Amino acid sequence: MNWVEAIGYLGTALTVASSAMGTMIPLRIVALCASCAVITYGYLIGSVPVMLTEAIQIPFNAWRLYEMVRLVRETQRAASGDLSLDWLKSFGTSRRFRAGEVLFLKGDPAHEMYLIESGRFRIAEHGLDVQPGQIVGELGMLSPGNRRTGSLACVEAGTARCLSYSEVKQLYYQNPEFGFYFLKLTSERLFQGAAEAAGAPRPAPAGSDVL
Ligand SMILES: Nc1ncnc2c1ncn2[C@@H]1O[C@@H]2COP(=O)(O)O[C@H]2[C@H]1O
Numbered sequence: 001m002n003w004v005e006a007i008g009y010l011g012t013a014l015t016v017a018s019s020a021m022g023t024m025i026p027l028r029i030v031a032l033c034a035s036c037a038v039i040t041y042g043y044l045i046g047s048v049p050v051m052l053t054e055a056i057q058i059p060f061n062a063w064r065l066y067e068m069v070r071l072v073r074e075t076q077r078a079a080s081g082d083l084s085l086d087w088l089k090s091f092g093t094s095r096r097f098r099a100g101e102v103l104f105l106k107g108d109p110a111h112e113m114y115l116i117e118s119g120r121f122r123i124a125e126h127g128l129d130v131q132p133g134q135i136v137g138e139l140g141m142l143s144p145g146n147r148r149t150g151s152l153a154c155v156e157a158g159t160a161r162c163l164s165y166s167e168v169k170q171l172y173y174q175n176p177e178f179g180f181y182f183l184k185l186t187s188e189r190l191f192q193g194a195a196e197a198a199g200a201p202r203p204a205p206a207g208s209d210v211l
Pocket residue numbers: 110123126128135136137138139140141143147148149150151152188189190192193205206207
């Protein structure tokens with residue numbers, strides 16, 4: 001085996017390794033290294049298709065790597081209590097809602113959660129306003145049968161970013177910090193719900209200390 005072939009095999013080994021990896025940041029780094037090795041090999045053997053195939057993948061891997069690094073940084077801040085949910089803006093889609101519009105009713109099947117961006121929204125069962133910057137609709141993901149535990153309506157027109165549960169799961173599995181934040185938010189709301197059911201007054205908007 002000459003050194004040109006060795007570079008080719010290195011590219012193959014790195015490509016296989018990246019496909020086998022489950023953790024997003026190392027996977028993207030190894031995939032970028034694989035592309036560099038394969039492009040070098042393609043150049044040395046004079047194969048444009050080999051170089052092109054890898055060159056096309058580099059921006060995708062680099063962008064995903066950038067997103068994940070930024071996400072991990074932001075979620076580390078979340079875990080330390082200094083939370084901005086701005087980083088969620090690269091996930092999901094923003095939707096506009098009119099005053100009076102009902103987003104979902106208690107008992108509806110739940111497929112997504114919302115990050116409120118503007119306007120005012122209300123959970124009728126809890127007599128609770130959801131303000132910009134807060135998350136709502138996350139409990140449906142965890143409830144038996146994936147059903148809504150309350151109804152959400154728009155009180156003042158505004159926008160909310162909708163994140164599908166598959167996106168939320170992706171964030172959860174890939175980022176322990178986000179998982180911890182999510183756990184804290186949901187358990188706080190469940191404890192609050194249990195306390196309310198037992199007749200205790202609502203102390204402060206649920207999630208306010210983590211949001
Ligand atoms: N005690 C609570 N405090 C704040 N928000 C709540 C509380 N209980 C439920 N919610 C929110 O109301 C939403 C109703 O739909 P979900 O069950 O999908 O998710 C629920 C939570 O996001």
